[in-house]
Amino acid sequence: MAEKKYILYLLDADKWASPFDINVAYDAGFDVVIPYGSVTAETIRTLVEDAMFSRGLDGAQRTKIFLNGSDLNVVRDMLKTARKSMVTPFDLSIFVDPRGGYTTGSAMVAQVEAYLNKIGKTSFEGLKVVVFGGTGPVGQVVSVLCAQNGAEVVLLSRRQEKAERIAGELKELYKVDLIPKANGDDPQRVETCKDADIIFTCGTAGIQLVSLNVLKQLPKNKILADVNAVPPLGIEGINVNKKNKEHPEVPGLYYHGALSVGSVKLKVEKKGLKALMTAEGKKTFDFVDFFDTARKVYAKKKAKKAEKQKA
Ligand SMILES: NC(=O)c1ccc[n+]([C@@H]2O[C@H](COP(=O)([O-])OP(=O)(O)OC[C@H]3O[C@@H](n4cnc5c(N)ncnc54)[C@H](OP(=O)(O)O)[C@@H]3O)[C@@H](O)[C@H]2O)c1
Structure with missing residues (x-):
C-alpha cells in the first residue's frame, strides 16, 4: 500500500490563511496543505478531532497543524484547545507562527x-x-x-x-x-x-x-x-x-x-516545518525552537565567513 501523505492543516483565526505560509509549507516538503480561515478557540476542537481520528495511527503521525492569526491571545487560546483535544496515541504536532x-x-x-x-x-x-x-x-x-x-x-x-x-x-x-x-x-x-x-x-x-x-x-x-x-x-x-x-x-x-x-526568517520557518513533518507526538514548535534554529544559522554563517577569511 502507498505511504500516507504528509498533510498540513493551516488553521487561521483571520479570514484568510496566508499564501506565504502555504508556499513555505509545500517547499518544506508537505504533500498537501489545507487552509482554513476564521477558526476560533471553539471551532478548532472539531477540526483537530476530525484531522486526528481519520487516518489511523500512521496517518496521525503524518498529519500536522499550523496555527496562525493576528491576535496573539486568540492564537494562544486556539493552541490550548487544540492541545486539550488530542487523544494519545493520535496526538498531532503543532507549529505556531502568528502572522510570521x-x-x-x-x-x-x-x-x-x-x-x-x-x-x-x-x-x-x-x-x-x-x-x-x-x-x-x-x-x-x-x-x-x-x-x-x-x-x-x-x-x-x-x-x-x-x-x-x-x-x-x-x-x-x-x-x-x-x-x-x-x-x-x-x-x-x-x-x-x-x-x-x-x-x-x-x-x-x-x-x-x-x-x-x-x-x-x-x-x-x-x-x-x-x-x-x-x-x-x-x-x-x-x-x-x-x-x-x-x-x-x-x-x-x-x-x-x-x-x-528576511532570508534567515524564511530559512527558520522552512527548517521548522521540515522538523514538524517528522516530529513525534504532541510536540509544539514555537519561538523558543525558532530562536535556537536562527542562532544555529548565524553561527554557521559566521563560521563560513571566518573560514573564507582564513583561506
Ligand atoms: N520581514 C518579515 O518577514 C516580517 C514578518 C512579519 C512582520 N513583519 C513586519 O514587522 C512589523 C511588526 O509586525 P507585527 O505583526 O508585530 O505588527 P503590528 O501588530 O501590525 O504592529 C505592531 C505594533 O505597532 C504599533 N502601532 C500600530 N499602529 C501604529 C501607529 N500608527 N503609530 C505607532 N505605533 C503603531 C502597535 O502598538 P501600540 O498600539 O501598542 O502602540 C502595534 O502593536 C511590521 O512592520 C511588519 O510588516 C515583517
Missing part, C-alpha cells in the same frame, strides 16, 4: 546577538533593550527572548495601559519581568533610549518610531534593529537591506535593516 511574528522576531534577535561584538558585547546578559512596538506579535517575541536571555527590557506602546497589559500577560505566560512604558514624544524617547544598548523597532508597517532628531541626541555605541520594511521605515535614515552597518548620519550607532533578516 514568531519566526521573524526570533530571526531578528538572533541577528542582533550574532553582531553584538560591534558594541563590545557577547550576550544579552545585563544589557538594556528597548522595544518600540513591543505589543505586536514581533515585538512580544523580541521582548520575551531578550528578557529570557538576561536583558533588562523596556516594552513600549503608544499607550501606557496597553504596555502594562501586554507586559502583565507576558509575565504570566513566560515568567519574564518587562518594564512597560509609553513611547511619548521625542524628548521622552531620548530619555528612554539614552542608556539602552539595543533599540528594536517592531512597529506596524509604514510607521517611523525613531527619528533622526532622537538618534542624534543619543550617546554612541548602540545597536538599532528595525523590522518595518515599508517606508517610512521604523528608524530614520537607514538602508532597509543592510545589516551591521554604521548609521550614515549618526556615527557610533550600528543598525540592521528590516529586509536583512
Whole structure:
C-alpha cells in the first residue's frame, strides 16, 4: 500500500490563511496543505478531532497543524484547545507562527546577538533593550527572548495601559519581568533610549518610531534593529537591506535593516516545518525552537565567513 501523505492543516483565526505560509509549507516538503480561515478557540476542537481520528495511527503521525492569526491571545487560546483535544496515541504536532511574528522576531534577535561584538558585547546578559512596538506579535517575541536571555527590557506602546497589559500577560505566560512604558514624544524617547544598548523597532508597517532628531541626541555605541520594511521605515535614515552597518548620519550607532533578516526568517520557518513533518507526538514548535534554529544559522554563517577569511 502507498505511504500516507504528509498533510498540513493551516488553521487561521483571520479570514484568510496566508499564501506565504502555504508556499513555505509545500517547499518544506508537505504533500498537501489545507487552509482554513476564521477558526476560533471553539471551532478548532472539531477540526483537530476530525484531522486526528481519520487516518489511523500512521496517518496521525503524518498529519500536522499550523496555527496562525493576528491576535496573539486568540492564537494562544486556539493552541490550548487544540492541545486539550488530542487523544494519545493520535496526538498531532503543532507549529505556531502568528502572522510570521514568531519566526521573524526570533530571526531578528538572533541577528542582533550574532553582531553584538560591534558594541563590545557577547550576550544579552545585563544589557538594556528597548522595544518600540513591543505589543505586536514581533515585538512580544523580541521582548520575551531578550528578557529570557538576561536583558533588562523596556516594552513600549503608544499607550501606557496597553504596555502594562501586554507586559502583565507576558509575565504570566513566560515568567519574564518587562518594564512597560509609553513611547511619548521625542524628548521622552531620548530619555528612554539614552542608556539602552539595543533599540528594536517592531512597529506596524509604514510607521517611523525613531527619528533622526532622537538618534542624534543619543550617546554612541548602540545597536538599532528595525523590522518595518515599508517606508517610512521604523528608524530614520537607514538602508532597509543592510545589516551591521554604521548609521550614515549618526556615527557610533550600528543598525540592521528590516529586509536583512528576511532570508534567515524564511530559512527558520522552512527548517521548522521540515522538523514538524517528522516530529513525534504532541510536540509544539514555537519561538523558543525558532530562536535556537536562527542562532544555529548565524553561527554557521559566521563560521563560513571566518573560514573564507582564513583561506
Ligand atoms: N520581514 C518579515 O518577514 C516580517 C514578518 C512579519 C512582520 N513583519 C513586519 O514587522 C512589523 C511588526 O509586525 P507585527 O505583526 O508585530 O505588527 P503590528 O501588530 O501590525 O504592529 C505592531 C505594533 O505597532 C504599533 N502601532 C500600530 N499602529 C501604529 C501607529 N500608527 N503609530 C505607532 N505605533 C503603531 C502597535 O502598538 P501600540 O498600539 O501598542 O502602540 C502595534 O502593536 C511590521 O512592520 C511588519 O510588516 C515583517
